[in-house]
Amino acid sequence: MKKEIIVALKEKISRQNWESWFLDFDIREIKDKHVIFEVGNIFIKDRLEKKFNKIISKVVKDILGKDSTFEITYKEVKNVKSEAGPLIKKRPLLITPLNPKYTFENLVVGEFNKFAYNVFIEASKKPGFYNPIFLYSGVGLGKTHLAQALGNYLLESNPDMKVAYLTSEEFMNEMFSAIKNGNIEDFREKYRKKADILIIDDIQFLIGIKSAQTELFHTFNTIHEAGKQIIICSDRTPQELKDFHSRMISRFQMGLLVKIEKPNKEDLFKIGKKICQMKHIEIEDKIIDYISNVYDNPRLIHGAILKLIAYKNLYGKLNLSIAESILTNVSKPPKSFEQRLLEILADIFDCSPEDIISSKRTKNISYARKVGMYYAVKKLNLSTRDVGTIFKKSHSSVVQNVKQVEKLINDGNIIVKNYLKQIDKTSKTFAHGESM
Numbered sequence: 535m536k537k538e539i540i541v542a543l544k545e546k547i548s549r550q551n552w553e554s555w556f557l558d559f560d561i562r563e564i565k566d567k568h569v570i571f572e573v574g575n576i577f578i579k580d581r582l583e584k585k586f587n588k589i590i591s592k593v594v595k596d597i598l599g600k601d602s603t604f605e606i607t608y609k610e611v612k613n614v615k616s617e618a619g620p621l622i623k624k625r626p627l628l629i630t631p632l633n634p635k636y637t638f639e640n641l642v643v644g645e646f647n648k649f650a651y652n653v654f655i656e657a658s659k660k661p662g663f664y665n666p667i668f669l670y671s672g673v674g675l676g677k678t679h680l681a682q683a684l685g686n687y688l689l690e691s692n693p694d695m696k697v698a699y700l701t702s703e704e705f706m707n708e709m710f711s712a713i714k715n716g717n718i719e720d721f722r723e724k725y726r727k728k729a730d731i732l733i734i735d736d737i738q739f740l741i742g743i744k745s746a747q748t749e750l751f752h753t754f755n756t757i758h759e760a761g762k763q764i765i766i767c768s769d770r771t772p773q774e775l776k777d778f779h780s781r782m783i784s785r786f787q788m789g790l791l792v793k794i795e796k797p798n799k800e801d802l803f804k805i806g807k808k809i810c811q812m813k814h815i816e817i818e819d820k821i822i823d824y825i826s827n828v829y830d831n832p833r834l835i836h837g838a839i840l841k842l843i844a845y846k847n848l849y850g851k852l853n854l855s856i857a858e859s860i861l862t863n864v865s866k867p868p869k870s871f872e873q874r875l876l877e878i879l880a881d882i883f884d885c886s887p888e889d890i891i892s893s894k895r896t897k898n899i900s901y902a903r904k905v906g907m908y909y910a911v912k913k914l915n916l917s918t919r920d921v922g923t924i925f926k927k928s929h930s931s932v933v934q935n936v937k938q939v940e941k942l943i944n945d946g947n948i949i950v951k952n953y954l955k956q957i958d959k960t961s962k963t964f965a966h967g968e969s970m
Protein backbone atom coordinates (compact mmCIF):
# COMPACT_ATOMS: atom_id res chain seq x y z
CA MET A 535 0.00 0.00 0.00
CA LYS A 536 2.83 2.41 0.90
CA LYS A 537 4.45 1.91 -2.46
CA GLU A 538 1.16 2.39 -4.27
CA ILE A 539 0.60 5.76 -2.62
CA ILE A 540 4.11 6.98 -3.41
CA VAL A 541 3.87 5.85 -7.04
CA ALA A 542 0.48 7.52 -7.47
CA LEU A 543 1.81 10.74 -6.01
CA LYS A 544 4.86 10.71 -8.20
CA GLU A 545 2.62 10.45 -11.26
CA LYS A 546 0.70 13.55 -10.24
CA ILE A 547 3.64 15.77 -9.37
CA SER A 548 5.94 17.37 -11.90
CA ARG A 549 9.47 16.06 -12.01
CA GLN A 550 10.86 19.42 -11.01
CA ASN A 551 8.64 19.65 -7.94
CA TRP A 552 9.35 16.05 -7.06
CA GLU A 553 13.07 16.68 -7.11
CA SER A 554 12.68 19.88 -5.17
CA TRP A 555 10.40 18.71 -2.42
CA PHE A 556 9.85 14.96 -2.36
CA LEU A 557 13.29 13.36 -2.34
CA ASP A 558 13.13 12.82 1.43
CA PHE A 559 9.45 12.02 1.38
CA ASP A 560 8.40 8.66 2.80
CA ILE A 561 5.54 6.94 4.59
CA ARG A 562 6.30 6.19 8.19
CA GLU A 563 3.10 4.39 9.01
CA ILE A 564 -0.45 3.72 7.85
CA LYS A 565 -2.87 3.35 10.79
CA ASP A 566 -6.26 2.19 9.57
CA LYS A 567 -7.09 4.95 7.13
CA HIS A 568 -4.60 7.48 8.43
CA VAL A 569 -1.30 7.90 6.59
CA ILE A 570 1.71 9.36 8.38
CA PHE A 571 4.22 10.79 5.95
CA GLU A 572 7.70 11.73 7.05
CA VAL A 573 10.08 14.32 5.58
CA GLY A 574 13.56 15.56 6.41
CA ASN A 575 12.68 18.74 8.26
CA ILE A 576 10.01 21.17 9.32
CA PHE A 577 10.71 23.50 6.44
CA ILE A 578 9.83 20.84 3.85
CA LYS A 579 6.83 19.74 5.91
CA ASP A 580 5.57 23.30 5.89
CA ARG A 581 6.04 23.66 2.14
CA LEU A 582 4.32 20.35 1.36
CA GLU A 583 1.35 21.24 3.51
CA LYS A 584 1.00 24.61 1.86
CA LYS A 585 1.67 23.64 -1.72
CA PHE A 586 0.70 20.01 -2.15
CA ASN A 587 -1.99 19.43 0.43
CA LYS A 588 -4.76 18.90 -2.12
CA ILE A 589 -2.84 16.47 -4.33
CA ILE A 590 -1.66 14.38 -1.39
CA SER A 591 -5.16 14.28 0.09
CA LYS A 592 -6.65 13.21 -3.25
CA VAL A 593 -4.14 10.42 -3.73
CA VAL A 594 -4.68 9.14 -0.20
CA LYS A 595 -8.47 9.19 -0.62
CA ASP A 596 -8.30 7.55 -4.06
CA ILE A 597 -6.33 4.66 -2.63
CA LEU A 598 -7.63 4.28 0.94
CA GLY A 599 -11.16 5.59 0.59
CA LYS A 600 -13.00 8.86 1.01
CA ASP A 601 -12.81 9.00 4.79
CA SER A 602 -9.04 8.57 4.90
CA THR A 603 -6.76 11.26 6.31
CA PHE A 604 -3.06 12.06 6.45
CA GLU A 605 -0.48 14.03 8.32
CA ILE A 606 3.11 15.01 7.59
CA THR A 607 5.76 14.68 10.26
CA TYR A 608 9.44 15.42 10.12
CA LYS A 609 12.56 13.87 11.55
CA GLU A 610 13.52 15.64 14.75
CA VAL A 611 17.05 16.96 14.87
CA LYS A 612 18.43 15.86 18.19
CA ASN A 613 20.48 18.09 20.44
CA VAL A 614 20.84 20.92 17.99
CA LYS A 615 21.40 23.54 20.60
CA SER A 616 22.58 21.72 23.69
CA GLU A 617 25.35 19.59 22.38
CA ALA A 618 28.10 21.12 24.49
CA GLY A 619 26.21 21.13 27.78
CA PRO A 620 25.64 24.23 29.85
CA LEU A 621 28.90 24.27 31.77
CA ILE A 622 31.25 23.68 28.92
CA LYS A 623 32.36 26.90 27.33
CA LYS A 624 31.91 26.52 23.62
CA ARG A 625 34.80 27.62 21.48
CA PRO A 626 34.25 29.60 18.35
CA LEU A 627 33.98 27.39 15.33
CA LEU A 628 36.07 28.95 12.66
CA ILE A 629 36.29 26.79 9.64
CA THR A 630 38.49 29.19 7.79
CA PRO A 631 40.04 31.92 9.87
CA LEU A 632 38.15 35.14 9.37
CA ASN A 633 40.26 38.02 8.23
CA PRO A 634 40.27 40.26 11.33
CA LYS A 635 40.55 43.32 9.09
CA TYR A 636 37.19 42.60 7.50
CA THR A 637 35.11 44.60 9.94
CA PHE A 638 32.14 46.94 9.60
CA GLU A 639 34.40 49.81 10.67
CA ASN A 640 36.80 49.11 7.82
CA LEU A 641 34.05 49.08 5.24
CA VAL A 642 33.36 52.23 3.25
CA VAL A 643 29.63 52.72 2.95
CA GLY A 644 28.07 54.61 0.05
CA GLU A 645 24.98 54.48 -2.10
CA PHE A 646 26.40 51.40 -3.85
CA ASN A 647 26.34 49.19 -0.73
CA LYS A 648 24.13 51.06 1.74
CA PHE A 649 21.25 48.61 1.58
CA ALA A 650 23.56 45.60 1.94
CA TYR A 651 25.37 47.26 4.83
CA ASN A 652 22.11 48.05 6.66
CA VAL A 653 20.85 44.51 6.20
CA PHE A 654 24.06 43.09 7.66
CA ILE A 655 23.98 45.52 10.58
CA GLU A 656 20.43 44.37 11.28
CA ALA A 657 21.54 40.75 11.00
CA SER A 658 24.29 41.42 13.52
CA LYS A 659 21.63 42.55 16.00
CA LYS A 660 19.10 39.86 15.18
CA PRO A 661 20.82 36.88 13.56
CA GLY A 662 18.28 34.73 11.77
CA PHE A 663 15.74 37.51 11.27
CA TYR A 664 16.36 37.75 7.54
CA ASN A 665 17.02 34.22 6.56
CA PRO A 666 18.72 33.34 4.34
CA ILE A 667 20.52 36.45 3.12
CA PHE A 668 21.64 36.04 -0.44
CA LEU A 669 24.37 38.60 -1.14
CA TYR A 670 25.46 39.08 -4.72
CA SER A 671 27.51 41.46 -6.84
CA GLY A 672 30.17 41.59 -9.51
CA VAL A 673 33.58 40.35 -8.47
CA GLY A 674 35.65 42.24 -5.94
CA LEU A 675 32.90 44.58 -4.71
CA GLY A 676 33.12 43.60 -1.05
CA LYS A 677 30.87 40.56 -0.48
CA THR A 678 33.49 38.61 1.44
CA HIS A 679 34.40 41.69 3.44
CA LEU A 680 30.79 42.34 4.43
CA ALA A 681 29.98 38.70 5.24
CA GLN A 682 33.11 38.29 7.32
CA ALA A 683 32.43 41.61 9.06
CA LEU A 684 29.21 40.06 10.35
CA GLY A 685 31.12 36.95 11.45
CA ASN A 686 33.77 39.02 13.21
CA TYR A 687 31.15 41.18 14.89
CA LEU A 688 29.18 38.18 16.17
CA LEU A 689 32.31 36.49 17.46
CA GLU A 690 33.37 39.60 19.28
CA SER A 691 30.00 40.38 20.78
CA ASN A 692 29.28 36.77 21.71
CA PRO A 693 32.32 34.52 22.15
CA ASP A 694 30.05 31.48 22.44
CA MET A 695 28.80 32.01 18.93
CA LYS A 696 29.98 29.41 16.45
CA VAL A 697 30.62 31.01 13.12
CA ALA A 698 31.24 28.76 10.16
CA TYR A 699 32.62 30.65 7.18
CA LEU A 700 33.79 28.81 4.13
CA THR A 701 33.66 28.91 0.39
CA SER A 702 31.41 26.44 -1.35
CA GLU A 703 34.54 24.90 -2.81
CA GLU A 704 35.91 24.25 0.66
CA PHE A 705 32.56 22.81 1.68
CA MET A 706 32.70 20.45 -1.29
CA ASN A 707 36.32 19.39 -0.74
CA GLU A 708 35.67 18.67 2.89
CA MET A 709 32.57 16.71 2.01
CA PHE A 710 34.42 14.56 -0.52
CA SER A 711 37.25 13.88 1.86
CA ALA A 712 34.74 12.98 4.61
CA ILE A 713 33.07 10.52 2.24
CA LYS A 714 36.47 9.06 1.34
CA ASN A 715 37.48 8.70 4.98
CA GLY A 716 34.14 7.31 6.06
CA ASN A 717 33.27 10.17 8.41
CA ILE A 718 30.48 11.94 6.58
CA GLU A 719 28.40 11.88 9.78
CA ASP A 720 31.03 13.97 11.58
CA PHE A 721 31.04 16.38 8.68
CA ARG A 722 27.26 16.69 8.86
CA GLU A 723 27.30 17.13 12.59
CA LYS A 724 29.87 19.90 12.26
CA TYR A 725 27.87 22.02 9.87
CA ARG A 726 24.29 21.03 10.52
CA LYS A 727 24.35 20.93 14.29
CA LYS A 728 27.23 22.96 15.61
CA ALA A 729 27.26 26.12 13.55
CA ASP A 730 25.15 29.03 14.80
CA ILE A 731 25.75 30.95 11.64
CA LEU A 732 26.80 29.52 8.32
CA ILE A 733 28.38 31.73 5.67
CA ILE A 734 28.95 30.09 2.30
CA ASP A 735 31.02 32.25 -0.01
CA ASP A 736 31.29 31.95 -3.78
CA ILE A 737 28.31 29.63 -4.13
CA GLN A 738 28.78 29.70 -7.92
CA PHE A 739 31.63 27.19 -7.56
CA LEU A 740 29.01 24.50 -7.06
CA ILE A 741 27.44 25.00 -10.49
CA GLY A 742 27.09 21.57 -12.04
CA ILE A 743 28.21 19.70 -8.91
CA LYS A 744 24.96 18.09 -7.90
CA SER A 745 26.24 15.90 -5.07
CA ALA A 746 27.69 18.87 -3.21
CA GLN A 747 24.53 20.88 -3.92
CA THR A 748 22.43 18.10 -2.40
CA GLU A 749 24.57 17.99 0.73
CA LEU A 750 24.42 21.76 1.02
CA PHE A 751 20.67 21.65 0.50
CA HIS A 752 20.20 19.40 3.51
CA THR A 753 22.65 21.44 5.57
CA PHE A 754 20.77 24.56 4.59
CA ASN A 755 17.41 23.09 5.59
CA THR A 756 18.61 21.87 8.96
CA ILE A 757 20.21 25.17 9.87
CA HIS A 758 17.30 27.17 8.56
CA GLU A 759 14.84 25.07 10.47
CA ALA A 760 16.79 25.69 13.67
CA GLY A 761 16.37 29.45 13.02
CA LYS A 762 20.08 30.01 12.60
CA GLN A 763 21.48 32.57 10.23
CA ILE A 764 22.58 31.55 6.74
CA ILE A 765 24.46 33.87 4.39
CA ILE A 766 25.12 32.93 0.80
CA CYS A 767 27.52 35.03 -1.30
CA SER A 768 27.47 34.80 -5.04
CA ASP A 769 28.75 36.58 -8.10
CA ARG A 770 25.31 36.26 -9.73
CA THR A 771 21.61 36.14 -8.86
CA PRO A 772 19.94 32.87 -7.80
CA GLN A 773 18.21 32.61 -11.21
CA GLU A 774 21.57 32.91 -12.91
CA LEU A 775 22.97 29.93 -11.00
CA LYS A 776 22.46 27.72 -14.00
CA ASP A 777 22.49 24.01 -13.49
CA PHE A 778 21.69 24.32 -9.81
CA HIS A 779 18.96 22.16 -8.29
CA SER A 780 15.77 24.19 -8.66
CA ARG A 781 14.98 23.41 -5.03
CA MET A 782 18.23 25.13 -4.01
CA ILE A 783 17.42 28.16 -6.10
CA SER A 784 13.99 28.42 -4.54
CA ARG A 785 15.57 28.25 -1.07
CA PHE A 786 17.83 31.15 -1.98
CA GLN A 787 14.95 33.12 -3.41
CA MET A 788 12.82 32.77 -0.33
CA GLY A 789 15.28 34.86 1.66
CA LEU A 790 16.42 38.41 1.31
CA LEU A 791 18.22 39.17 -1.93
CA VAL A 792 20.84 41.84 -1.43
CA LYS A 793 22.94 43.38 -4.15
CA ILE A 794 26.10 45.48 -3.97
CA GLU A 795 26.18 47.90 -6.87
CA LYS A 796 29.28 49.35 -8.48
CA PRO A 797 30.91 52.10 -6.40
CA ASN A 798 31.42 55.51 -8.01
CA LYS A 799 34.70 57.38 -8.18
CA GLU A 800 34.25 59.12 -4.82
CA ASP A 801 33.48 55.79 -3.17
CA LEU A 802 36.57 54.27 -4.76
CA PHE A 803 38.69 57.13 -3.47
CA LYS A 804 37.36 56.57 0.04
CA ILE A 805 38.01 52.84 -0.28
CA GLY A 806 41.59 53.59 -1.35
CA LYS A 807 42.04 55.81 1.71
CA LYS A 808 40.54 53.16 3.97
CA ILE A 809 42.85 50.47 2.60
CA CYS A 810 45.88 52.68 3.29
CA GLN A 811 44.59 53.33 6.79
CA MET A 812 44.16 49.59 7.38
CA LYS A 813 47.68 48.95 6.15
CA HIS A 814 49.05 51.83 8.25
CA ILE A 815 50.64 53.42 5.23
CA GLU A 816 50.44 56.97 4.00
CA ILE A 817 49.93 57.55 0.32
CA GLU A 818 49.29 61.03 -1.05
CA ASP A 819 45.68 61.84 -1.94
CA LYS A 820 46.62 62.68 -5.51
CA ILE A 821 47.99 59.15 -5.96
CA ILE A 822 44.83 57.61 -4.53
CA ASP A 823 42.82 59.92 -6.73
CA TYR A 824 44.79 58.68 -9.72
CA ILE A 825 44.18 55.03 -8.73
CA SER A 826 40.45 55.56 -8.31
CA ASN A 827 40.34 57.01 -11.81
CA VAL A 828 42.17 54.05 -13.30
CA TYR A 829 40.41 51.20 -11.51
CA ASP A 830 36.68 50.76 -11.13
CA ASN A 831 36.63 48.06 -8.49
CA PRO A 832 37.78 47.85 -4.84
CA ARG A 833 39.71 44.64 -5.42
CA LEU A 834 41.78 46.32 -8.13
CA ILE A 835 42.28 49.36 -5.92
CA HIS A 836 43.47 47.02 -3.18
CA GLY A 837 45.87 45.28 -5.59
CA ALA A 838 47.23 48.60 -6.84
CA ILE A 839 47.81 49.88 -3.31
CA LEU A 840 49.60 46.68 -2.28
CA LYS A 841 51.86 47.13 -5.24
CA LEU A 842 52.61 50.73 -4.32
CA ILE A 843 53.24 49.74 -0.71
CA ALA A 844 55.65 47.04 -1.86
CA TYR A 845 57.47 49.62 -3.97
CA LYS A 846 57.57 52.19 -1.19
CA ASN A 847 58.87 49.58 1.26
CA LEU A 848 61.58 48.51 -1.13
CA TYR A 849 62.69 51.89 -2.39
CA GLY A 850 61.63 54.19 0.43
CA LYS A 851 59.88 56.69 -1.85
CA LEU A 852 56.74 57.07 -3.89
CA ASN A 853 55.27 59.94 -5.86
CA LEU A 854 52.59 60.34 -8.48
CA SER A 855 54.83 59.82 -11.48
CA ILE A 856 56.35 56.69 -9.96
CA ALA A 857 52.85 55.41 -9.15
CA GLU A 858 51.72 56.11 -12.70
CA SER A 859 54.66 54.31 -14.18
CA ILE A 860 54.26 51.34 -11.86
CA LEU A 861 50.57 51.01 -12.50
CA THR A 862 50.59 51.70 -16.20
CA ASN A 863 53.66 49.63 -16.89
CA VAL A 864 55.43 52.50 -18.62
CA SER A 865 58.71 51.52 -17.09
CA LYS A 866 58.95 48.34 -15.14
CA PRO A 867 60.21 48.79 -11.61
CA PRO A 868 62.64 46.15 -10.47
CA LYS A 869 60.91 43.03 -9.34
CA SER A 870 59.91 43.17 -5.75
CA PHE A 871 58.61 39.65 -5.72
CA GLU A 872 59.97 38.61 -2.34
CA GLN A 873 58.54 41.66 -0.72
CA ARG A 874 55.19 40.97 -2.26
CA LEU A 875 55.13 37.45 -0.93
CA LEU A 876 56.03 38.66 2.54
CA GLU A 877 53.33 41.35 2.32
CA ILE A 878 50.71 38.81 1.41
CA LEU A 879 51.74 36.54 4.28
CA ALA A 880 51.86 39.45 6.69
CA ASP A 881 48.37 40.47 5.66
CA ILE A 882 46.94 37.00 6.15
CA PHE A 883 48.74 36.24 9.42
CA ASP A 884 48.29 39.68 10.85
CA CYS A 885 51.93 40.54 11.38
CA SER A 886 54.51 42.57 9.47
CA PRO A 887 56.89 41.41 6.72
CA GLU A 888 59.74 42.26 9.10
CA ASP A 889 58.28 39.88 11.70
CA ILE A 890 58.35 37.04 9.20
CA ILE A 891 62.04 37.44 8.42
CA SER A 892 62.92 38.06 12.08
CA SER A 893 63.74 35.36 14.60
CA LYS A 894 60.46 35.87 16.47
CA ARG A 895 58.69 32.63 17.25
CA THR A 896 55.16 33.66 18.21
CA LYS A 897 52.57 31.27 16.85
CA ASN A 898 51.18 33.32 13.98
CA ILE A 899 54.63 34.43 12.84
CA SER A 900 56.07 30.89 12.87
CA TYR A 901 52.99 29.73 11.00
CA ALA A 902 53.32 32.50 8.42
CA ARG A 903 56.98 31.59 7.88
CA LYS A 904 56.37 27.88 7.56
CA VAL A 905 53.35 28.14 5.26
CA GLY A 906 55.05 30.87 3.22
CA MET A 907 58.17 28.73 2.72
CA TYR A 908 56.05 25.80 1.59
CA TYR A 909 54.11 28.02 -0.80
CA ALA A 910 57.28 29.51 -2.28
CA VAL A 911 58.87 26.08 -2.83
CA LYS A 912 55.88 24.05 -3.93
CA LYS A 913 53.63 26.52 -5.65
CA LEU A 914 56.08 29.09 -6.96
CA ASN A 915 58.79 26.55 -7.73
CA LEU A 916 61.53 28.57 -6.07
CA SER A 917 64.61 26.71 -4.93
CA THR A 918 64.97 26.06 -1.21
CA ARG A 919 68.13 28.17 -1.27
CA ASP A 920 66.30 31.16 -2.77
CA VAL A 921 63.55 30.73 -0.25
CA GLY A 922 66.15 30.70 2.51
CA THR A 923 67.40 34.05 1.20
CA ILE A 924 63.90 35.56 1.07
CA PHE A 925 63.03 34.45 4.58
CA LYS A 926 66.56 35.05 5.88
CA LYS A 927 66.77 31.50 7.20
CA SER A 928 69.16 28.61 6.61
CA HIS A 929 68.62 26.11 3.85
CA SER A 930 68.02 23.28 6.34
CA SER A 931 65.43 25.33 8.19
CA VAL A 932 63.53 25.81 4.90
CA VAL A 933 63.67 22.08 4.14
CA GLN A 934 62.45 21.24 7.62
CA ASN A 935 59.57 23.73 7.51
CA VAL A 936 58.46 22.56 4.07
CA LYS A 937 58.42 18.96 5.31
CA GLN A 938 56.35 19.93 8.33
CA VAL A 939 53.72 21.61 6.17
CA GLU A 940 53.75 18.65 3.78
CA LYS A 941 52.99 16.36 6.69
CA LEU A 942 50.17 18.57 7.93
CA ILE A 943 48.65 18.53 4.45
CA ASN A 944 48.97 14.75 4.18
CA ASP A 945 47.29 14.43 7.57
CA GLY A 946 44.36 16.38 6.13
CA ASN A 947 44.95 19.55 8.15
CA ILE A 948 42.27 21.91 6.90
CA ILE A 949 43.74 25.03 8.45
CA VAL A 950 46.98 24.76 6.51
CA LYS A 951 45.10 24.03 3.31
CA ASN A 952 42.93 27.03 3.85
CA TYR A 953 45.90 29.27 4.50
CA LEU A 954 47.45 28.10 1.25
CA LYS A 955 44.23 28.86 -0.56
CA GLN A 956 44.14 32.30 0.98
CA ILE A 957 47.68 32.97 -0.23
CA ASP A 958 46.62 31.79 -3.66
CA LYS A 959 43.58 34.00 -3.63
CA THR A 960 45.45 37.04 -2.39
CA SER A 961 48.29 36.60 -4.84
CA LYS A 962 45.77 36.34 -7.65
CA THR A 963 44.22 39.52 -6.37
CA PHE A 964 47.66 40.97 -6.61
CA ALA A 965 48.09 39.73 -10.12
CA HIS A 966 44.68 41.17 -11.06
CA GLY A 967 45.51 44.53 -9.69
CA GLU A 968 48.84 44.81 -11.35
CA SER A 969 50.19 45.30 -14.76
CA MET A 970 53.84 44.52 -14.03
Ligand SMILES: Nc1ncnc2c1ncn2[C@@H]1O[C@H](COP(=O)(O)OP(=O)(O)OP(=O)(O)O)[C@@H](O)[C@H]1O
Nearest residue numbers: 640641642673674675676677678679805832833836
Ligand atom coordinates in the same frame (compact mmCIF):
# COMPACT_ATOMS: atom_id res chain seq x y z
N1 LIG B 1 33.22 49.05 0.65
C1 LIG B 1 34.48 48.69 0.87
N2 LIG B 1 35.22 49.33 1.78
C2 LIG B 1 36.51 48.99 2.02
N3 LIG B 1 37.15 47.99 1.40
C3 LIG B 1 36.45 47.29 0.49
C4 LIG B 1 35.10 47.59 0.18
N4 LIG B 1 34.67 46.74 -0.77
C5 LIG B 1 35.70 45.93 -1.03
N5 LIG B 1 36.76 46.24 -0.29
C6 LIG B 1 38.09 45.59 -0.29
O1 LIG B 1 38.31 45.11 -1.62
C7 LIG B 1 38.87 43.80 -1.61
C8 LIG B 1 37.95 42.85 -2.36
O2 LIG B 1 36.74 42.68 -1.61
P1 LIG B 1 36.04 41.24 -1.40
O3 LIG B 1 37.04 40.13 -1.47
O4 LIG B 1 35.20 41.34 -0.18
O5 LIG B 1 35.14 41.20 -2.70
P2 LIG B 1 34.19 40.03 -3.19
O6 LIG B 1 32.97 40.72 -3.72
O7 LIG B 1 33.98 39.03 -2.11
O8 LIG B 1 35.03 39.37 -4.37
P3 LIG B 1 34.76 37.96 -5.12
O9 LIG B 1 33.56 38.16 -5.97
O10 LIG B 1 35.99 37.74 -5.93
O11 LIG B 1 34.57 36.92 -4.06
C9 LIG B 1 39.05 43.44 -0.15
O12 LIG B 1 40.36 43.75 0.21
C10 LIG B 1 38.08 44.36 0.58
O13 LIG B 1 38.51 44.64 1.90
